[in-house]
Amino acid sequence: MLRLAASALVVLVAPPLYLMLDLAVVGRLGAHELAALAVATLVLAVVSTQLTFLSYGTTARSARAFGAGDRDRAVDEGVQATWIALGVGAVIVAATWFAAPWVTGALVPDDVVAADAARWLRIAVFGVPLILVSMAGNGWMRGVQETRRPVIYVVVGLSVGAVLCVGLVHGVAGMPRLGLEGSAVANVVGESITGALFGLRLVREAAGRLAPVGPVIGAQLRMGRDLIVRSLSFQICFVSAAAVAARFGVAQVAAHQVVLQLWEFTSLLLDSLAIAAQQLVGAALGAKLFDDARRTSAHVTKVSAAVSVVVAIVLAAGAGVLPRIFTSDRGVLDAIVVPWWFFVVMLPIAGVVFALDGVLLGSGDAAFLRTATLAGALGAFLPMIWLSYAFDWGLAGIWTGLLLFMVARLGAVVWRVRSGAWLR
Incomplete structure (x- = not known):
């Protein structure tokens, strides 16, 4: 139990720690940039965290299949959850990209802060599909009681993102100085690496069983609704x-x-x-x-x-x-x-x-x-x-x-x- 809990805790704690670093790095640009990042990350969190059923729901369904001795079915739950992640993620990208200026403008009365927040959000939102793929990956891997790989995938992705955040925001180590937009780029790259690692592992585990299956997706969505x-x-x-x-x-x-x-x-x-x-x-x-x-x-x-x-x-x-x-x-x-x-x-x-x-x-x-x-x-x-x-x-x-x-x-x-x- 403690081994499983320790793995989950690292995965849960890593993103907030990365956000703290991001805020510290961007905070050195000035109060406007820090305020813009705070608003934009709030919006990004709201649009992505509503789909935590991709991890929690998938864990439950995969675990029951795994307990029944059917590891293939447990992994297949991850395949179908990943299809949901990609489909919903694409919708979120399109909707958020177009709505970003109106959403940030409604949240912040300062036009400069709202514009900066919208610019950051329009870049960072492209990482959402892979954030959701990572949720699905965590779900099925927890279901089959795989503890090591999720930690590695999350730490590797966020570590690369952290290095890029410092480098791209302030132009360190020969990287271009992109300011606030550098934070968004680093965010996308880090999340994409983690999502890609989960995706590659899924393809390897479920080779030949990667097609979407309507009834399974429907059952997952019903659980997701709740x-x-x-x-x-x-x-x-x-x-x-x-x-x-x-x-x-x-x-x-x-x-x-x-x-x-x-x-x-x-x-x-x-x-x-x-x-x-x-x-x-x-x-x-x-x-x-x-x-x-x-x-x-x-x-x-x-x-x-x-x-x-x-x-x-x-x-x-x-x-x-x-x-x-x-x-x-x-x-x-x-x-x-x-x-x-x-x-x-x-x-x-x-x-x-x-x-x-x-x-x-x-x-x-x-x-x-x-x-x-x-x-x-x-x-x-x-x-x-x-x-x-x-x-x-x-x-x-x-x-x-x-x-x-x-x-x-x-x-x-x-x-x-x-x-x-x-x-x-």
Whole structure:
């Protein structure tokens, strides 16, 4: 489990680390360029991350085939997911290229920043099809429990991109100085290398079985529909929370964002364990080893809960010190106290929720997860966010909403796992 989780964690953490480097490199060009990059990367993330079902859904389907002893079928799931990636990727490229100036203009009132963001986006979007191919590649490779190659492919691609980013943005080592556009070119090259490596491996594994198969693509898209709705509900909630936090003042929104970034980082750690649960539970169910699937579910949940408790203890012990790493502003430090302790309390709950999410995804129970997430968002998170705005409850109200959201999800996934319905 830890071997699978470690591989997943590297793959999950590498892109945010690359983005941090990209921001640091472009930031030296000036505030306008940095703002343009921030806006453009936000748009690119939104249009590409909605299709995470290409990794999560493919992992579940491939793992069950692999557990049943049919490695060819497990790889074939990757072939069909890759066809979806290429087709949807081409549509995203065309739509984003034409819409980029209007989208960035709507997000940013500064015409210069909006124009720079659109220019970066129109270059970088050509990497989206291969980003999606990489998602599909990660999906089927996780399904067959291949841990080494995905890490190599991602690290190689992003390493080349990182070198090109420094070189092309600032004209280092004899490379042309392209400024902000150099960042976009580096992004495309790095993502293309990673996607090409996944694609080549797939061609080698599935030689002679590369044609699209309508029924399999249809089944993947149905699962993808549920996971997209689930992902969108998360995004709507967190965007709403940020919008309301901004109405309480600069210090409050800064404090909210600091703790939210810690939440997102911790989510990557817990998500890696959830991905391991997907792989192991999917393989057990594919082999019809139902007792093994139950034991795996219990074991992963205990480990994830233990990890989250350790993180919570560290954050609680460092409550007076750790926030100063992110800011020295007295107002922000005062405001951060409230979300910080909500975060600490919420972590053990999140450890269980993430693990059982992975279990249910491994069983292909995406429709239930969609419904449970929507119910939690509409019944708890969003009402508390907007009530906080209406009654001026501040960050306490927003984070109460997030806590209730997690509690609602906890109740739903625990009930589902105990019911045994996921085994079917």
